[in-house]
Amino acid sequence: MTDNTPGSSGNQPEEPQSQAQGGHAASAGDTPAAGVPPQQDQPHQQGGPEQTAQQHFPPYSTQQFQTQQHPYQGQSQAWNPGYGAMPPVQSEHGAPRRRNSLVAGAAVLALAAGLIGGGVGGYVGYQLGGGGSSSVTALDQPAPARSASTAPQGSVQQVAQKVLPSVVQLQVASFGGSGEGSGIVLSSDGYILTNNHVVASAGQGGRITATFNDNRTASVRVIGTDPDSDLAVVKADITGLTPAELGRSDDLAVGAPVVAIGSPFGLSGTVTSGIISAKDRPVRAGGENGDQSSVLNALQTDAAINPGNSGGPLVDMDGRVVGINSAIYSPGSGQEQGGSVGLGFAIPVDQAKRVAQELKNTGSATHASLGVTVTNGPQPGAYIHNVVPGGAAEKAGLKPGDLVTKVDDRVVQDMDGLVAAVRTHSPGDKVTLTISGVGGDRTVQATLNGDKGQ
Structure with a gap:
């Protein structure tokens, strides 16, 4: 077995060594939509086809990391990059049948007339009787005034209001299929940090589109990628963005509250919350084309992270980025895809910041x-x-x-x-x-x- 402690080459299967047997880590990354454009307005069934990474992110263009000899050890289980399915939201189409519409209309009119007649008679009887009782239901009450309260300091609501403008949904279309992930705005002129496995397929004649919190969209080009750390920097042709505030991860405490934001299963702007469950967790995260993988020194969190969250921020309660969501543990095997089971993994921002700076300046790290x-x-x-x-x-x-x-x-x-x-x-x-x-x-x-x- 070989390992070139960072810097060595070789394939790494993707499963955290500390996890239970029989599971695998999948990247929390791209939501597959191969063959079915993710935005089409047509009915679809629920389901569908993520350390080392998973991201549920061929009809589906799902990267599969097969179990193979690892440069660091002899055997390990496979981790699936994070491609997932279309959102489990079913739309219904078609108008209701118009069977016996004329008869139904007549019945409604007759009922209305009966109600009027009954109402008149009842009113007269009430007046003659000189009494009666009335009742008020909740449906009769006026709507309350709009809430004027602001989000409490340090609340999930306040964190979401601060961070959402800096989170991007990335949609990737290539010859191998399509997928979705998330990204973090680094600069007002369009530099974005994401996972390498989110944009890896775009290097083969693919196309990346970014959708921002204000609903603007822009094409994206890759500036630099680093499969070893599962990070990438891309650039959108747009200005006027809100850069995220980067924090630090070295002083995070286990149990500290955190918030994850991203586009799980294509549902952009999704906010979940939890805590830092563990630190310094060796996790194998997404590789490139199944033959590259990396061992991350990950933050573990129980904030819900699903396919499509890959590349999105994990933030503290001051709204500062402390990690880049990259992988989830899925108890399935093979090509089976799963959602959050409360075991998500993020690249610490201290490492990600250094790599992102190199990628932005030189294209490599x-x-x-x-x-x-x-x-x-x-x-x-x-x-x-x-x-x-x-x-x-x-x-x-x-x-x-x-x-x-x-x-x-x-x-x-x-x-x-x-x-x-x-x-x-x-x-x-x-x-x-x-x-x-x-x-x-x-x-x-x-x-x-x-x-x-x-």
């Missing part, structure tokens, strides 16, 4: 690399299988057979944990590695290299 290939073993930790000549590990004195159990103060349980831990750093950062080997534990210092993303 670099990643910190330890320069090793690793596997899992019978003990907790990441076994070094091979050391890349001239890499950070070799310079630090690491050898094949060493077991990495910590990166700084972070415990490493398996090979994906090592990759995720290194991913939190930038090229040039110095880290302290705890190594278990012959003679007991020891620590070494390593200066991480920078490898160009694929």
